[in-house]
Amino acid sequence: MRVSTRWYRWLILICSFLLLHSSGCAYRSARTITQVGTFHDLSAGGFDGRMSCRRLGSYGNFGIGTFHALDGEMIVTDGKIYQAKSDGKVYLPNGGTTVPFAELVSFAPQAKLILKGGANYAAVEEQINKAVPDRDIFCAIRVRGRFSKMKIRSVPAQVKPYPRLVEVTNHPPVFQFDGVSGTMVGFRSPLYAGEITVPGYHFHFISDDGNSGGHVLEFAIESAAAEIEECDRFLLITSEKGLGGN
Numbered sequence: 076m077r078v079s080t081r082w083y084r085w086l087i088l089i090c091s092f093l094l095l096h097s098s099g100c101a102y103r104s105a106r107t108i109t110q111v112g113t114f115h116d117l118s119a120g121g122f123d124g125r126m127s128c129r130r131l132g133s134y135g136n137f138g139i140g141t142f143h144a145l146d147g148e149m150i151v152t153d154g155k156i157y158q159a160k161s162d163g164k165v166y167l168p169n170g171g172t173t174v175p176f177a178e179l180v181s182f183a184p185q186a187k188l189i190l191k192g193g194a195n196y197a198a199v200e201e202q203i204n205k206a207v208p209d210r211d212i213f214c215a216i217r218v219r220g221r222f223s224k225m226k227i228r229s230v231p232a233q234v235k236p237y238p239r240l241v242e243v244t245n246h247p248p249v250f251q252f253d254g255v256s257g258t259m260v261g262f263r264s265p266l267y268a269g270e271i272t273v274p275g276y277h278f279h280f281i282s283d284d285g286n287s288g289g290h291v292l293e294f295a296i297e298s299a300a301a302e303i304e305e306c307d308r309f310l311l312i313t314s315e316k317g318l319g320g321n
């Protein structure tokens with residue numbers, strides 16, 4: 076009787092492991108956006124980190140977000156997490172740094188568009204909308220190349236009681252570059268998802284030299300291409316509680 080109980084426990088343990096392992100793979104499956112936190116919470120001042128960068132990295136190699144206390148803009152590309160702070164410099168956060176909001180994919184683009192020289196934000200949106208006309212589909216988008224103009228912002232770390240997001244982003248530090256090579260990392264999200272994530276287009280930028288980055292306000296293309304992955308799955312993680320913590 077004792078032996079069979081022991082075997083039963085082992086069976087439960089093995090099944091649990093297989094289940095966790097397989098669901099872990101599912102999170103990283105193609106065409107899936109994994110998001111930590113909601114834009115609703117972030118807008119209301121929910122700036123406390125809820126997942127570590129170490130763990131976040133297991134959900135994808137490409138994406139954007141912010142850090143605990145709203146300490147800068149996050150850019151994730153080629154599996155590397157960058158923290159563009161309000162001093163205009165870019166840092167590499169350690170694995171224990173936490174994030175209140177981020178969205179990631181394992182980037183596998185299905186389409187590539189050569190963007191028109193001189194195109195601004197609105198013109199690039201129009202070009203991508205023509206390529207992916209169904210606005211109810213989430214897209215992960217990478218724009219790589221040379222920009223004749225890149226205007227970005229970052230946000231300074233906040234202290235409690237946290238203000239609403241809009242109070243911080245109304246007067247942020249803004250940086251403008253006239254001629255810079257780099258990568259815009261971002262998403263196009265359906266308007267219906269506005270409480271969950273940022274609706275419409277949302278890009279962050281990192282320069283090729285890794286020295287400059289932030290949330291994109293305006294840009295103009297000199298010579299660049301957009302790679303697009305249509306994502307038809309969305310995994311929302313509101314809290315790490317119950318998943319083994321950070």
Ligand SMILES: [Zn+2]
Pocket residue numbers: 139148277278279290291
């Ligand atoms: Zn942003």
